[in-house]
Amino acid sequence: MLSQPASSPTPDLSRRLAKLTSILDVAKAMSAERDLDLLLPLILFEATKVVEADRCSLFILDRERNELWSKVAQGSKSEIRLPVGSGISGQVAQTGAVINIPDAYSDPRFNRSFDVSSGYQTKTILCVPMRDANGEVTGVIQALNKLDGGSFNAEDEELLLALGAQAAGAIENALLHEEINRLFEGFVSASVVAIEARDPTTAGHSGRVADLTVTLAQALEHLTTGPYAHTRFSPVELQELRYASLLHDFGKVGVREPVLVKAEKLYPHELEALRARFHLARKDLQLQSYRRRLEAVKVRGDKHLAEIEGEEEERLGTELKQLNEVLDFILTCNRPTVLAQGGFERLHELGRLQYSDADGQAQPLLLPREIQSLSITRGTLSPEERREIESHVEHTYRFLTQIPWTRTLRRVPEIAYAHHEKLDGTGYPRAEKAIPVQSRMMSISDIYDALTASDRPYKKAVPHTLALDILKREADSGQLDKELFTVFVEAEIPRRALHDKK
Amino acid sequence: MLSQPASSPTPDLSRRLAKLTSILDVAKAMSAERDLDLLLPLILFEATKVVEADRCSLFILDRERNELWSKVAQGSKSEIRLPVGSGISGQVAQTGAVINIPDAYSDPRFNRSFDVSSGYQTKTILCVPMRDANGEVTGVIQALNKLDGGSFNAEDEELLLALGAQAAGAIENALLHEEINRLFEGFVSASVVAIEARDPTTAGHSGRVADLTVTLAQALEHLTTGPYAHTRFSPVELQELRYASLLHDFGKVGVREPVLVKAEKLYPHELEALRARFHLARKDLQLQSYRRRLEAVKVRGDKHLAEIEGEEEERLGTELKQLNEVLDFILTCNRPTVLAQGGFERLHELGRLQYSDADGQAQPLLLPREIQSLSITRGTLSPEERREIESHVEHTYRFLTQIPWTRTLRRVPEIAYAHHEKLDGTGYPRAEKAIPVQSRMMSISDIYDALTASDRPYKKAVPHTLALDILKREADSGQLDKELFTVFVEAEIPRRALHDKK
Incomplete structure (x- = not known):
């Protein structure tokens, strides 16, 4: 790629050798720097040195938006964006051809507005494309004001192109590194959000x-x-x-x-099943009462019916009231336990209560696992759920x-x-x-x-x-x-x- | 870093310039290659050319295991691992000093066993360290058999070191790229496994x-x-x-x-609630029967008690049988519908059935949302669940x-x-x-x-x-x-x- 420069014979092979050698050293340093915020100043520092310029700037080509952007034009801090094709850098990005201007103010392509706003006085400009390994332009480097007061020469062009080629690879690596890191970070964060959304x-x-x-x-x-x-x-x-x-x-x-978001000691469906069982027990108390009434009629005869009914209504009323009272107690126990509380002993007594199920079989009104859940002394979780x-x-x-x-x-x-x-x-x-x-x-x-x-x-x-x-x-x-x-x-x-x- | 070679004066500046220029081109190509399987052969190809050797091999230093490893010693295909310190490459990796051997078979450090097994005849060896930007040794490059029959000279050392320095950066980038990609891939796969484990x-x-x-x-x-x-x-x-x-x-x-793994048209807790309701209805039929018996005694007197009981037992038996039959039908409907099935019309009729709840209020035996779920004509999901x-x-x-x-x-x-x-x-x-x-x-x-x-x-x-x-x-x-x-x-x-x- 690097051949004899076009316009001048090589004056000093040793000097070129030394410069190329230094570019190799820079290339190595650049390839190790994957943080774009550190890499770009490094490139500019070396570019300024290698072509002996007063300052340099670097623009990266954003193909999607057809713009050049820069984080670090030397002497400027905020990101700058320029359309491809406009201005000197824009033209170099578009054509891929080097622009070397010996006297900026007499060149129609030069836009004085930057000088006007910054107070800088541009005299000479060398602007070269950066190309990737496929030869595609990926950005431009621009050097301003050759230090010896002369213009940038063919050797400067050659060296800045060489440096730019190495810089292009390093920048691409740094951008890619940044992209993949952002991708990984983004995926991790989004997954965490998705999983947390369950609760x-x-x-x-x-x-x-x-x-x-x-x-x-x-x-x-x-x-x-x-x-x-x-x-x-x-x-x-x-x-x-x-x-x-x-x-x-x-x-x-x-x-x-359900375990993650458990709000009471019994799960909603457990409480529903318990309530259904109390409904059944209630109905069973009524049924027992009517059975007893019929038995009493057999024994005492139908003339005592009103008396029997009176006794039984009273008894049934008491039994139903007791049952409701038990349910109320259970609903109280069901709330999360914040402070250590007593009162759970009664639950074990209640475990002895029975009712007759639909087939007339005696069944416990409160299941052992319900007693266990309702007796939880801290929060709402059973030991298994806590585990x-x-x-x-x-x-x-x-x-x-x-x-x-x-x-x-x-x-x-x-x-x-x-x-x-x-x-x-x-x-x-x-x-x-x-x-x-x-x-x-x-x-x-x-x-x-x-x-x-x-x-x-x-x-x-x-x-x-x-x-x-x-x-x-x-x-x-x-x-x-x-x-x-x-x-x-x-x-x-x-x-x-x-x-x-x- | 690259200064005058130690042992010989520079014979031909142009030639060195051309070689350095070519290394710069290679550096650019290397920095663009992030696939290690393509990068390593590229490095070896260029190393062979730049020092005019018959073949080259490259070893990467694995600091954790204190070993050198190679995927692509030229002429070999499988991964090779060598302990640091042993053999010529191992010594270079340990000391960081270049080893240049003009006659392998007369050098005690040379191990003939490789030649014996491969049939290759090693004559001259040049082995140099690769160093990263911090000067740390990250591997070695070894060139075998200078093509002109002579030995490798100081310029070869210098060039191979320069190439190795560029290669070190490129290899580090490629390894890092591979690592991050593997990390991302691994995280994605593991997350998918974790989420799929819910079902x-x-x-x-x-x-x-x-x-x-x-x-x-x-x-x-x-x-x-x-x-x-x-x-x-x-x-x-x-x-x-x-x-x-x-x-x-x-x-x-x-x-x-629960929606993800829904196996039947009613969720287990819904079916449980429905069964509980049938138990209650069963108990209610019994209660109604006893109430009727008592009413009948009031009207017909206790001498007809046996007769009344006989009639009521028969009626209750029929009613309970019907209730069981309805439940059986519901359980059949509850299974997933594979092929388009009829028979769901009856569910709507059953929606008119009532029972008296624990407080004696008339309640539907089958809730509208249960009828809707049980009538699902495909699979087990309701339209909302499907959505x-x-x-x-x-x-x-x-x-x-x-x-x-x-x-x-x-x-x-x-x-x-x-x-x-x-x-x-x-x-x-x-x-x-x-x-x-x-x-x-x-x-x-x-x-x-x-x-x-x-x-x-x-x-x-x-x-x-x-x-x-x-x-x-x-x-x-x-x-x-x-x-x-x-x-x-x-x-x-x-x-x-x-x-x-x-």
Whole structure:
């Protein structure tokens, strides 16, 4: 590609050799830089040096919109967009031909408005296309004002083209890298939203836990004393922590919906079945009463009928009232238990009550599993249901360990796995005391958000201050990390992570 | 980095210039190649040319395992792994110093066993490290047998180092690209598995549809006539199709579980409630009978009691039998309707039946919504439930359009969106007739797998041949694409996509 320059004989082979060698070095540095915000300044710096210009700018071709765009024209900060075909850069992008202008102000293609607005005085311009490996133009590099006061020469054209060719590949790689990362990030976020939508009361929880945890991790860098004085998280470590936080509840997809959103101790269909049984018992009491009336007539004769009916109506009334009273008690027991309550002993007595079913068989009015559910002393979940909810951590871990994480993200599964462990070993699923610092931060964020987020079927939202009190109790009792909790409070993580964003 | 070579003065600046220029061109080509299987041969080809060697090999350093690995030593096909430190390549990887051997057989570091097994005769060896932008060794390139019969010289060292430096960046980019793609792919697959796990009877469906559809798309390339004679799918288009297929049912996460797995026309809790009502009605018939007996005694006197009891027992027996018979009929109606059936008219008559509830109020024995559910003429789903199931396409589309797809994957949402559309406009959700060819292929795969996959709660699995018959009917009636269906059958897509894999 690089042959003898068109217009001048090569004056100094050594110098060209040195310049080409430096372009090779730059090419290597460029190919290693995948962050576009760092790559573009690097290219401009090297371009300015290699052609000995005062400043350079670079435009990337957006084929979809037929525009050139630039984040970093040297001397400018905001993104600039130019239509292809217009101006010097636009023409180079359109034709692919180099434009070398020895005196800008005498060239009709030059647009003085940029100079007018910036106060810069353009004298000489060299604008070359960047081409990808297929020879397609992917952008332009423009150098302004040759430093020695002369014009850009054929060697400058050759060198800037060579640099541009290397830059094109590096930019394409960086853009692609950015695209795939955005794609992965977008897919993860959208999946989490989709899964959280199954339980509307926890929607947005994972995103908030990610924001809280990452903000907390960043706040550690101000610590100069204590156990975290030297704990610092690099950008890739923060990314790892972000994914672990975002995905910590992914395993809830493996928990049945009715359990996830259970609002009372009996499921609605269980309560319906219980009510139906009470209806049957009610009808049965009436039937028993009429049977007894008929039996009494056999014994005492029909002249006592009115008397018999009077006795039986009274007895039936009492029995039905008792039955209603039992049902009322059960409905009270059915509500979520917030504070430790007594009174469940009576349920076991009620377990002895019977009625005759449709076939006349004696049946318990209250089933053993109903008694068990109604006796739940905390919230609405039975031990099995609590285990099912808690199993989401195992599901999350199993899900995450299936994924071929890149080397920099490889701890995502173990960080997420430990988010319900407690420092005193009372957590789950492993009752593990050695908990990664990332998970310890996540625990604080997770509990804080679960407490303060909008009402859930089984509990009311708790105000910020009360949430901190509850967290403090857990920290004081040795379950949560005290130092991290202090940073959480003192650095006002919730305000910075959640409220300042809105 | 590249300075005057250590041992010899530069004999020919032009030649070096030309070589460096060619390395720049190679660097550009390398940076554009993100497929490692194509990149590595390209590097070896250029390395061989630049140092004028007979052959070259390249080893990548695996720091975790402290090994060198190679996919493509020239002249070898399988992956080779060597411990760092051992052999010539291993030493270069360990020390980072170039090894240049003018006569292999007289050098103690040379291991003849490779020559012995391959029949190759190694004479001269040049082995150089590849270093990344931070100067870290990331691999080695080894050139064998200088073509002119002499040994490799200082200029060769210099050039191979320069090439290796560029190669290191390109390889790192390709590896990273591969890693992120694998991560994305892994995350997508694992999410699909997690979501499908909610409905165990459809587990694996999305993966099979992806295999079937991609195999069908590939089979089109053998067509030389007909509407698809010129339809060909590039690797990136196949990837797009694969993701669209894999994710076509993702929106099922937005459909409630009981609807997803509904096996009969009434949900289990609905049937339970209905049975409870029949128990109550049964008890009520008994109660009515006893009330009548008591009334009859009042009128006819207690001497007719035995007679009254006899009449009433007979009447009650008949009434209870009728009630049981109604329940049996309802249980029959409750099963999924496979073929169009009559007999549902009677349900509406039964809707007039009443019983007295626990408070003595007349109540319908069969609720209007139960009659509606039991009258379903196809499968087990009510129109609303069918709409809820069908809404998964909208959920899928909404989910997919949130994701920032890369340019090459941008059609994923629209391809997935159309997988339930029919060519005659009878599909859903848009009743669209203009359907992308990708979606038309996916429809065939989707229906085939839904039919042949293992038993679902509402239907038995259908054998391959019958499934093709059903698809043929849909193709003949103008719903499915006839040409694509012909390829599906003739190219034996199911066998190739599903069975050959196992």
